[in-house]
Amino acid sequence: MPSMNAVLFISFLLFSVGVAGVLIRRNVLIILMCVELMLNAANLNLVAFARHSGTVAGQAFALLVMGLAAAEVTIGLALVVALYRKKDTIQVDQINLLKG
Amino acid sequence: MESLLASIGQYMFHIFGLMAVGGALALIFSKNAIHSIVGFLLSMLAVAGCYLTLSAEFLAVAQLLVYAGGIVVLFLFVVMLVEMTKYKEKGLFQTQAPVVVAVVLAGAVAIISVFWRTWFAPDAAKALTLSPGLAQGLDVANQNAQAVSRGLFAQYLLPFEILSVILLVALVGAVVLAKTERV
Numbered sequence: 001m002p003s004m005n006a007v008l009f010i011s012f013l014l015f016s017v018g019v020a021g022v023l024i025r026r027n028v029l030i031i032l033m034c035v036e037l038m039l040n041a042a043n044l045n046l047v048a049f050a051r052h053s054g055t056v057a058g059q060a061f062a063l064l065v066m067g068l069a070a071a072e073v074t075i076g077l078a079l080v081v082a083l084y085r086k087k088d089t090i091q092v093d094q095i096n097l098l099k100g
Numbered sequence: 101m102e103s104l105l106a107s108i109g110q111y112m113f114h115i116f117g118l119m120a121v122g123g124a125l126a127l128i129f130s131k132n133a134i135h136s137i138v139g140f141l142l143s144m145l146a147v148a149g150c151y152l153t154l155s156a157e158f159l160a161v162a163q164l165l166v167y168a169g170g171i172v173v174l175f176l177f178v179v180m181l182v183e184m185t186k187y188k189e190k191g192l193f194q195t196q197a198p199v200v201v202a203v204v205l206a207g208a209v210a211i212i213s214v215f216w217r218t219w220f221a222p223d224a225a226k227a228l229t230l231s232p233g234l235a236q237g238l239d240v241a242n243q244n245a246q247a248v249s250r251g252l253f254a255q256y257l258l259p260f261e262i263l264s265v266i267l268l269v270a271l272v273g274a275v276v277l278a279k280t281e282r283v
Contacts (some may be wrong), residue, residue, distance in 0.1 A: 002113035002153060009215055010117030010150070014143075016208050017124040023200040024193045029133060029179060033140045036171065037124050040147050047156045059156050059244075060251035066159075066166050067263050071270035073171050077178045078277035084182045085280075093194065 007048040015041035028083070028090045032076045039069045116149035131192060133179045141172050158245045 014037055021034030043062040050058025084090055087097075123146060126139030144167035151160035194200070252260055 005215060005218060006114060006117070007150075007154070010113075010120065012208075012211055012215075013117075013121045014124055014147075016204055016211075017121065017128060020201060020204045021124075021128040023204070024197040025128065026192065026194055027133065029175060029182070030127070030136055033127055033136065033175065036140070036167075037127070037143065040120075040144065044147060044150060047151055047154050047159060050156070051154050056247040056251035057256070059159050059248050060256050061259075062156075062159055063162060063248065063252060064256070064259055064263050066162060067267060070166055070170065071267050073174060074270050074274045075277070077174055078274040080178060081181060082277045090182055 004048060004052060007044065011041045011044040011048070014038075014044065026091045026093055028076075028080050028092055028095075031092065032073060032080070035076075036069055036073060039065060039072075113150060113153040116146045116153060119143075119146035120150065134176075137172060137175050137179065140175070141168060144168055144172070156244060156248075158248050 018034045018037035018041065021037070022031050025031055025034070043065050046058040046062040046065070048058075050056060050062075080090055083095065087095060089095070120143045123139045123141070123143030127136045127143065130136050130139060144163065148160045148163040148167075151157075151163060
């Protein structure tokens with residue numbers, strides 16, 4: 001039985017690695033994967049608190065978050081493919097259509 | 101042997117958690133996108149293991165199906181579709197990467213100091229411990245799928261239905277976005 005602090009700490013580490021990945025990488029695909037990583041860290045917290053409180057709400061919402069993550073990654077990858085067709089690149093620093 | 105297994109089982113969560121963090125680090129720092137995906141896969145599998153040690157069996161299996169079975173394959177498809185070797189010489193990281201790493205480390209130190217207080221300080225607040233319990237007559241630990249289904253289909257039916265609409269919108273949106281333009 002892990003202690004609550006261990007779960008929270010692992011979840012925090014996963015989340016901060018995800019934040020760092022979103023901010024430092026140039027590749028859109030890696031950035032999407034890091035967003036998934038952050039969602040998983042949040043899920044881990046939800047499951048831990050569900051275990052702690054003895055109710056099932058956290059696990060149910062973790063399932064909902066999982067479905068939402070699937071929808072998000074579908075849209076994100078479709079955007080990446082459309083962007084690659086249009087701009088011929090997936091490096092975020094070369095995608096500056098909105099820059100005046 | 102029995103006691104060895106028991107003592108290992110006590111630390112299963114820590115092992116899986118460190119595997120997850122290691123996979124995440126491999127995801128960030130590997131040059132090849134395929135290697136990044138392998139790190140992502142390792143991280144997701146380890147998170148599923150974490151769910152198992154937290155006795156959320158249904159969620160662990162769902163994690164395996166959705167992430168290892170679905171999302172990783174989707175990422176692999178797109179990586180194969182998009183040619184990235186052209187831009188390899190442009191560099192892996194953003195130009196502001198050192199600043200970002202410094203800021204993230206500062207935030208991490210702030211949060212770690214909170215953990216430090218709860219763990220080591222003499223006047224530490226009493227740390228929360230995980231306790232198995234009952235949810236409306238169901239044992240969450242032993243009847244996991246039943247308990248989750250009761251939560252999902254009775255108590256939280258409205259978010260579930262909203263999620264189904266979101267999935268439909270995502271489906272249509274993905275088809276529209278990825279369609280080739282034809283007049």
